[in-house]
Amino acid sequence: MQTLPHMFLNRELSWLRFNSRVLDQCSKNLPLLEKFKFIAIYCTNLDEFYMIRVAGLKQLFSAGVNASNSDELTPLTQLKEIRKYLHKEKEKLEKYFTDITKELEKENLFIKSYENLDSNLQAKCDEYFFSNIFSIIVPIAVDATHPFPHLNNLSFSLAVKICDKKHPDIIRFGMIRIPRVLPRFYQVSSNTYVPIESIVHQHTEEIFPGYKLLSSASFRVTRNADIHIEEEEADDFMMILEQGLKLRRKGAFVRLEIQKGADEQIVEFLNTHMKIFHKDVYEYGIFLNLSSLWQIVNNKVFTHLLSPLYTPKTLPPFNENISIFEAINKEDVLILQPFESFDPVYQFIKQASKDPDVISIRMTLYRVEKNSNIVQALIDAASDGKQVTVMVELKARFDEENNLHWAKALENAGAHIIYGITGFKVHAKISQVIRKEGERLKFYMHLSTGNYNASSAKIYTDVSYFTSKAEFARDSTSFFHILSGFSKNRHLQTLSMSPHQIKEKILEMIAKESSKANEGVIVAKMNALVDSDIIKALYKASSQGVKIDLIVRGICCLKPQNAYSQNIRVRSIIGKYLEHARIFYFKHTQPHYFISSADWMPRNLERRLELMTPIFDERSKAKLAQILRLQLSDTALAYELDGQGEYHKIIAKQDEKILDSQQVLEEYVSEIYKTLKKMQIKAVQPI
Numbered sequence: 001m002q003t004l005p006h007m008f009l010n011r012e013l014s015w016l017r018f019n020s021r022v023l024d025q026c027s028k029n030l031p032l033l034e035k036f037k038f039i040a041i042y043c044t045n046l047d048e049f050y051m052i053r054v055a056g057l058k059q060l061f062s063a064g065v066n067a068s069n070s071d072e073l074t075p076l077t078q079l080k081e082i083r084k085y086l087h088k089e090k091e092k093l094e095k096y097f098t099d100i101t102k103e104l105e106k107e108n109l110f111i112k113s114y115e116n117l118d119s120n121l122q123a124k125c126d127e128y129f130f131s132n133i134f135s136i137i138v139p140i141a142v143d144a145t146h147p148f149p150h151l152n153n154l155s156f157s158l159a160v161k162i163c164d165k166k167h168p169d170i171i172r173f174g175m176i177r178i179p180r181v182l183p184r185f186y187q188v189s190s191n192t193y194v195p196i197e198s199i200v201h202q203h204t205e206e207i208f209p210g211y212k213l214l215s216s217a218s219f220r221v222t223r224n225a226d227i228h229i230e231e232e233e234a235d236d237f238m239m240i241l242e243q244g245l246k247l248r249r250k251g252a253f254v255r256l257e258i259q260k261g262a263d264e265q266i267v268e269f270l271n272t273h274m275k276i277f278h279k280d281v282y283e284y285g286i287f288l289n290l291s292s293l294w295q296i297v298n299n300k301v302f303t304h305l306l307s308p309l310y311t312p313k314t315l316p317p318f319n320e321n322i323s324i325f326e327a328i329n330k331e332d333v334l335i336l337q338p339f340e341s342f343d344p345v346y347q348f349i350k351q352a353s354k355d356p357d358v359i360s361i362r363m364t365l366y367r368v369e370k371n372s373n374i375v376q377a378l379i380d381a382a383s384d385g386k387q388v389t390v391m392v393e394l395k396a397r398f399d400e401e402n403n404l405h406w407a408k409a410l411e412n413a414g415a416h417i418i419y420g421i422t423g424f425k426v427h428a429k430i431s432q433v434i435r436k437e438g439e440r441l442k443f444y445m446h447l448s449t450g451n452y453n454a455s456s457a458k459i460y461t462d463v464s465y466f467t468s469k470a471e472f473a474r475d476s477t478s479f480f481h482i483l484s485g486f487s488k489n490r491h492l493q494t495l496s497m498s499p500h501q502i503k504e505k506i507l508e509m510i511a512k513e514s515s516k517a518n519e520g521v522i523v524a525k526m527n528a529l530v531d532s533d534i535i536k537a538l539y540k541a542s543s544q545g546v547k548i549d550l551i552v553r554g555i556c557c558l559k560p561q562n563a564y565s566q567n568i569r570v571r572s573i574i575g576k577y578l579e580h581a582r583i584f585y586f587k588h589t590q591p592h593y594f595i596s597s598a599d600w601m602p603r604n605l606e607r608r609l610e611l612m613t614p615i616f617d618e619r620s621k622a623k624l625a626q627i628l629r630l631q632l633s634d635t636a637l638a639y640e641l642d643g644q645g646e647y648h649k650i651i652a653k654q655d656e657k658i659l660d661s662q663q664v665l666e667e668y669v670s671e672i673y674k675t676l677k678k679m680q681i682k683a684v685q686p687i
Helices: 011-027 032-062 075-106 119-133 196-202 237-248 264-274 290-297 300-305 324-330 343-354 373-383 400-413 470-484 502-515 532-543 602-606 618-632 661-678
Strands: 138-142 156-164 171-178 185-189 192-195 211-223 253-259 281-284 333-337 358-365 387-392 416-418 430-437 440-448 460-467 496-498 521-526 547-552 568-573 582-586 593-596 608-615 638-641 647-649
Touching: 011 032, 011 075, 011 647, 032 075, 032 211, 032 253, 032 290, 032 300, 075 281, 119 185, 119 192, 119 196, 156 196, 156 264, 171 196, 171 264, 185 196, 185 290, 192 196, 196 211, 211 264, 253 264, 324 343, 324 440, 324 460, 333 618, 343 358, 343 373, 343 430, 343 440, 343 460, 358 373, 358 470, 373 387, 373 400, 387 400, 387 470, 400 416, 416 470, 430 470, 440 470, 470 608, 496 502, 496 602, 502 521, 502 532, 502 582, 502 602, 502 608, 521 618, 532 547, 532 568, 547 618, 568 618, 582 618, 593 618, 602 608, 608 618, 618 661
Parallel strands: 253 281, 358 387, 387 416, 521 547, 547 568
Antiparallel strands: 138 171, 156 171, 156 211, 185 192, 211 253, 333 460, 358 430, 430 440, 440 460, 496 608, 521 582, 568 638, 582 593, 593 608, 638 647
8 A cells, every 4th residue: 555645644743733632621621720730731741842852853954854754744844834833822822821810810819920919918029039039049241241141951031121220321131040949939828929030020120239120021941952872982871971961951042932022122132142043932921931830739728729639549459468479479460550559569669679588679760750669669679688680761851860860879779770772762661570489489570551650650541560470471581681681682472572573563463453354453542653654554454444443642643534544543532640551452363452661653663672561361451441442432531633633522422421531440440340350251342
């Protein structure tokens, strides 16, 4: 089947539509502070998009690259489309923020600039300025003897235009750098927040004594934050990474955000020095740096403006009075976070660290929280003399510094640390515990779609799988040997590993469904679908009558519902929790179900070490089927992708009950478990 560029959606423009769906949650009937959460997430996402994706397109354009994707859009065309899209969407963000703040005022929660406060609150702000701000902010003069300063990535400042009080015709330009140690908002009372820049603006003349303030404008800069490491030339990978982190702060400017209505001379002053393309300058009629709205969201006085707090369930066998190893010995166990607790994952490592019969713990770490109980348990195990081997991925973007800290701590405790595989990121999520039981060694494995991170496990939906099956023991041992030693054989027997197996296995399974023509069924849930070979294979399968349902949270470069894809439906689920699990179902493959750390993207399938895990036991398969069924029936959180690349909210039919798949799992995960436990399960299909 011949595929042409028009049959693919552009990766970057598809991502923008995903972020729009995040922002669109503000239009739903949600508690007000939940809407603020989505604005914060939207803005954080957009920061990273500009730091990495837009910065990369600018580099491609500068290098003279004409086309870089299957859709064959040039870097320049993509940049034009991105800017056009974001300048238009900026208006939507401003409206949502303004409307939500007005509604919050009805709930007695306020965000007010200094000039809009009463005199008592202004006096408190003045006191706060002199006691907490004045001594740590950095006033910066810019003139012939004071060069334009270095501005760190995402730094937040106030640009000022001032004049000499004795000689008003002498105009100066400068800035006041607002350190990150200061809160984004000063909480002047239990229910009122003041943007820090409005307090600084009010006291500019104390910061520049002898000068009169003519105008000011808050602004924020974004730099290229991608790190390129020549690993073959790095004798000390940790050292080269530390140097890369320092260079990140000095990347080229790629975006300027500034308050709307800023003095034209201030804008000219800034851009004379930063030289940012005018279409990458965004003027906002609302406060900048809204990724910091979490400060307000976390106000405990207003928890009634949030969704009710959910407590994850610990279900059998992990709630029984037996060790984690006894439980896994009895049966394979699949848990769905955050509806089920992450605690069994932590207990798996904690109990292993304290168990005198455990001789070895091996695991991969990609993103872990700053105060990680899991890493502390590994440190305890290593300090106690156990063999601890940890693959710490130092190239996990924006987590490099934290991972570097934990790598050093583990190494100091006596653990064997692997810093990566040359040329590849290790994104697989796996841990293995080896326990001496009598005269033999018993292996226990945990495989997951998500990170070993208790914080993200509360907000990301992921699948965890525990097993002690011999075939998984053999492959997990081989996998860790590949990580720590020299090996030209990067193939596993039961598990599939990228970069050599996962893509081939997926293409093989798609081809098998194609061979069954109208009887073929594929259901696949993932975060992103970009790989052109897989998309072509899905188009071919569709043309041969295979029924294909894709649940793709973010980027999707496949165009459904066209002549070449009429049997393909694509939906995206956006809700309270970030859908992160990868689950695949193929009707004519044994076993039918797989979970994976890998999305269907070239970077995951060709440039990373990932794992795809077949699920053999019937109850776990039935649980995965239930998850897919729920999401394919969702009429509350789901959007459907049309053949032109636009997403449309799925609306329940008139006689149909609205189904929120995440809410159902919150309310009924215990009952689902009980039902599956009683079932005499045979082959279970999600549709």
